[in-house]
Amino acid sequence: MTAEVKRKFNSRRGASVVLALFLLLVCTFAGTAALTAARANVGRHAGARDVQEKYLSATSAARLMIDELQKANGKISGTFDPTLTDNIEFGGLDTNSVYKLIADDIKAVLHNAVYEKVKGDADWSGFPKPTHTFEEHEFELRVDGDDSFENVRITISVGDTGDGNGGNIEVTSKCGDYVYMFVMPYNTSFNKDTGKCTFSATATPEIRPPYKGESTS
Amino acid sequence: MKLINKIRSRRGETLVEMLVSITLLVLAMSILAAMLSAAYNSDVSARKMDDKLREELSAAEEASSAESTGTVSIYSIKPDGKPDESAPDVQIDVDVYGGAGALRIYKPKSTP
Structure with missing residues (x-):
């Protein structure tokens, strides 16, 4: 058997067939590589549509929420007095509004703002220190009866700068692996004579990190 | 050789x-x-x-003109991480831009 194999190896016959077979192998490999690369490219482009749908759903939802939150501009105000306990009155709070969903936070923002402005004032010495803790509010947005838009998770968090002048409302929109974040600055103004503190959100929202436009699909 | x-x-x-x-x-x-x-x-x-x-x-x-209209419902997320399906907290009318089957976006309904 070994002698037969040795003879085959040393034989000079059939070299052209071997070379042709080798070329066939090379051509098959080269063709397969080109085809695999092309197929992967098509797959990537097909996945891009899914990413764009998520991107549009996430940005539409975030912009809608920001637009709705901006409607709170000038509509929310509280009238405070030095003996305030828990009877804050708020005007213009639309029952079907997004800012209604974070009303407690906005009330706390006004309370904080007043507290910061009257701190150290003898007339307001009895004004209670705010105790509210700001927490994230999470929602799901659905376009009724339209499956072409994916459901989007929205997180709203309200924060203030601690100086009584305002702060930021962060709106994070998440659709699949797509995350989009808007930051909307707001201001508070307080008139000590009338005791009126007003919430305003006139500044243009900014897009901030985290921003991720990728999909694992 | x-x-x-x-x-x-x-x-x-x-x-x-x-x-x-x-x-x-x-x-x-x-x-x-x-x-x-x-x-x-x-x-x-x-x-x-x-x-x-x-x-x-x-x-x-x-797109400057809406192709259709729709309603966006907002549901609060419960502590278990699932949306509260009993009723939406807020419903907002929106304008939908982009044709059927194509990529689309929505914006708050423009007031006439």
């Missing part, structure tokens, strides 16, 4: 060997050509897909 000897050899190949070799060469070239052609076609279709996607995206983002 064997290859050099083979090249210098005056002995030719048999007719069967040559026919088999030529057949294999033709087969190899055919396979390569077919695969390259398929790869090219895939590339062309990927480009078309990409162009269509970009057109749809810019059409949706730059």
